[in-house]
Amino acid sequence: MSLIVQKFGGSSVADAERVMNVAGIITDTYRQGNDVVVVVSAQGDTTDDLIEKAYEINDKPSKREMDMLLTSGEQISIALLAMAIEKLGCPVVSLLGWQAGFNTSSAYGQARIKSIKSDRLKAELDHHNIVIVAGFQGINKYDDLTTLGRGGSDTSAVAIAAALHADRCQIFTDVEGVFTADPRKVKDAIKLHEITYDEMLELATLGAQVLNNRSVEMAKKYNVEIEVLSSLKRVPGTVVKEVAKMEKMLVRGVTKDTDVARISVTNIPNIPGIAFKLFSKLAQKKINVDIILQSVGRDDTKDITFTVSKDNAQTAIEAIKNTFDIEEKDIICDTSVAKISVVGAGMESHPGTASKMFEALFENDINIDMISTSEIKISVLIDINDADRAVLAVHRAFFNN
Numbered sequence: 001m002s003l004i005v006q007k008f009g010g011s012s013v014a015d016a017e018r019v020m021n022v023a024g025i026i027t028d029t030y031r032q033g034n035d036v037v038v039v040v041s042a043q044g045d046t047t048d049d050l051i052e053k054a055y056e057i058n059d060k061p062s063k064r065e066m067d068m069l070l071t072s073g074e075q076i077s078i079a080l081l082a083m084a085i086e087k088l089g090c091p092v093v094s095l096l097g098w099q100a101g102f103n104t105s106s107a108y109g110q111a112r113i114k115s116i117k118s119d120r121l122k123a124e125l126d127h128h129n130i131v132i133v134a135g136f137q138g139i140n141k142y143d144d145l146t147t148l149g150r151g152g153s154d155t156s157a158v159a160i161a162a163a164l165h166a167d168r169c170q171i172f173t174d175v176e177g178v179f180t181a182d183p184r185k186v187k188d189a190i191k192l193h194e195i196t197y198d199e200m201l202e203l204a205t206l207g208a209q210v211l212n213n214r215s216v217e218m219a220k221k222y223n224v225e226i227e228v229l230s231s232l233k234r235v236p237g238t239v240v241k242e243v244a245k246m247e248k249m250l251v252r253g254v255t256k257d258t259d260v261a262r263i264s265v266t267n268i269p270n271i272p273g274i275a276f277k278l279f280s281k282l283a284q285k286k287i288n289v290d291i292i293l294q295s296v297g298r299d300d301t302k303d304i305t306f307t308v309s310k311d312n313a314q315t316a317i318e319a320i321k322n323t324f325d326i327e328e329k330d331i332i333c334d335t336s337v338a339k340i341s342v343v344g345a346g347m348e349s350h351p352g353t354a355s356k357m358f359e360a361l362f363e364n365d366i367n368i369d370m371i372s373t374s375e376i377k378i379s380v381l382i383d384i385n386d387a388d389r390a391v392l393a394v395h396r397a398f399f400n401n
């Protein structure tokens, strides 16, 4: 007998038929003699719809009330899924995040899991119940409901698998696994059988939303092997683990991220300490900066350009205005950009990956605006209108032979 954690995303439980399908997968696993804990997301586009409803009423809702609203999506899906399992004749109980013991930090909207008090989960398993847990949510020290950030149910599942030392952690979704590019956009994308935590973390951070990046971070920390697979087609998926077979691939994936804003600060004095002041101010505001470029301007000035996520752009601009005596015209923010990346541990030992990527872009007349590299990834910033074409071209360059 094994303890298996299964997570089902929003599209896997989008309507009654899909809920019954998922209930079938869960009860089959249970009837094979396993203990089963299930994490489920809100149905279909429920979370997006709830956000839209909030903004119809208030364009600046407090984060606390937003979390109160958004957690309701998962409350609906756990109850419906439990009812479907009851119908199939298995013992089941649904639990909200707080009932399942999820204690989080107090940062509404982006709370971090601090601990899982697993007594209730264990007691329900001892009573041979299938346990259905609401993903994406917990409770903070003020006894308020919190959410873990978009896509957070993946993290809920990995956290339970770690806390209960589960034998398996399966993330069911609407595609067959992790592919070399988004299989909905790139027809030739190849399913990976295995991938390392480090590569998956880069892919997830750089735009492959099939797994939430925090969930991969947590899986690596607690050594939880994740299996990503389809809830609609019973075929093997992708295993995410510490050491993975390379499958003779230099690059493991191509990603696109359009949640990027490029901010340029021009005409700043060319003296020491400017970059320090600027980026420490952004760090104080908890703004993550990605690509940074500094160049020498005219008349002993310099320009600094960097990228942040779109929702941090305005805060970043305000912070810069308050730090430097700077004219409005010297801060330029462009949100019509996209970041295209290639990821793969193999590139560390193979020169020429960057030139291959740049050649593919050049051949398709796509201009590169900024470049950043690490040991296992290369990212370029380009015009958002070229993004889909760029993904196809770069993917073709690495995988079509």
Ligand code: ADP
Pocket: 008, 009, 010, 011, 012, 041, 151, 172, 173, 174, 175, 177, 178, 179, 180, 181, 182, 183, 184, 207, 208, 209, 210, 211, 253
């Ligand atoms: P869920 O609702 O199950 O959490 P998500 O929509 O969050 O599902 O993630 C699954 C989606 O991720 C897929 O439908 C696919 O379009 C997208 N995706 C993007 N990049 C990749 C990739 N490299 N491999 C697989 N899926 C990807």
Ligand code: ASP
Pocket: 009, 010, 041, 042, 047, 048, 073, 135, 136, 149, 150, 151, 152, 153, 154
């Ligand atoms: N329902 C939440 C969201 O849409 C959490 C999740 O799906 O993982 O972001």
Ligand code: MG
Pocket: 009, 151, 154, 209, 210, 211, 212
């Ligand atoms: Mg998801």
